[in-house]
Amino acid sequence: MSTNQFGKQGWTPERIGNLSGKTYVITGTTSGTGFEATRILLSKGAKVVMLNRNPKKSEDIINTLKQELGNNINVLNIDMDLAEQASVKKAAAMVLEQVTRIDALLCNAAIAQVPTRKLTVDGFESQLGVNHYGHFTLQGLLFPLIEKSKGRIVTVGSMGYDMGLKTIKFDDMNWDKDYTPNDAYSQSKLAQIMSIYEIQDRLKKAGKGDIKAYACHPGSSRTSLIATSGGLMMRIIFGLMKLSPLTQPAENGAYPQLMCATEEDLDQSSFYGPTGRSNWVGPVGAHHLEPHAKDKAVAKRLWEVSEEATGLKWNI
């Protein structure tokens, strides 16, 4: 294992300074790593805009955060369902009305291991639609303000990128054939990660190297992910895993995205997450990424397919 640039303990939020004046936009904060990331950003004085699909849960979360951090926290919720392109577009327009800068957009929300094939209202396989296309559109629409702010795009991927087909199924993006929960989840997370490295290349080519894009993952963290969207068998397996040292608290799972959102001089060509056993737990830092996640021809085609599917042309 290579040496961690942040020392033996890896990256921790103690490295974050005062964030007052900074604005972070984050998806999926009603539980898990998104909630923990929001709590830590607010505790450092940042303004946080949360994008969530469940208004009641969002209200409860704001109350919880206020109880812990005080009534003066600068937090705001905008309703957004990543499963509906129209909802993403509406939410992005509201974000642009509400904030004057975006220091980082944290693409954290996801569904995983959906037991049977489902389609979103836009006709996308649900994991591809929520995790990849939903965030692709959000990123593209918020990009002009991120650019103006010299901000960052941070994508929360998964080690699952390496546990499926290890490429994009261009001839059957929505899994009309051979659907399995794991392969479809894996493809959606691979697509998210590949898009980040593609954004980097496009930014460089456009001479916009001062805007950054990062890919990271939370390892294996004790969150609501499998309970919310996974099938019975996965819930049992993950329930047992939660009892083992192969999982970590949700707070630790938030560290990679917080690092990518706030740390100065972070190499964007790396992939960030826990560096311990199987990259599931342990000190946070850069670690190995399998080459298929940076396959240029696949990434370029994925970008074109994503622009066509969402109807959103990025303005890089």
Ligand SMILES: NC(=O)c1ccc[n+]([C@@H]2O[C@H](COP(=O)([O-])OP(=O)(O)OC[C@H]3O[C@@H](n4cnc5c(N)ncnc54)[C@H](OP(=O)(O)O)[C@@H]3O)[C@@H](O)[C@H]2O)c1
């Ligand atoms: N936990 C792990 O071990 C693990 C491993 C690898 C990768 N990840 C990644 O880590 C990230 C965070 O997941 P987590 O583990 O913290 O799971 P989580 O506790 O289930 O949190 C997921 C969040 O995403 C939101 N969400 C789901 N579908 C949405 C939609 N259509 N529109 C808007 N928001 C939506 C959920 O909202 P609701 O409350 O409304 O459901 C929730 O706030 C995900 O990108 C996931 O793929 C997690």
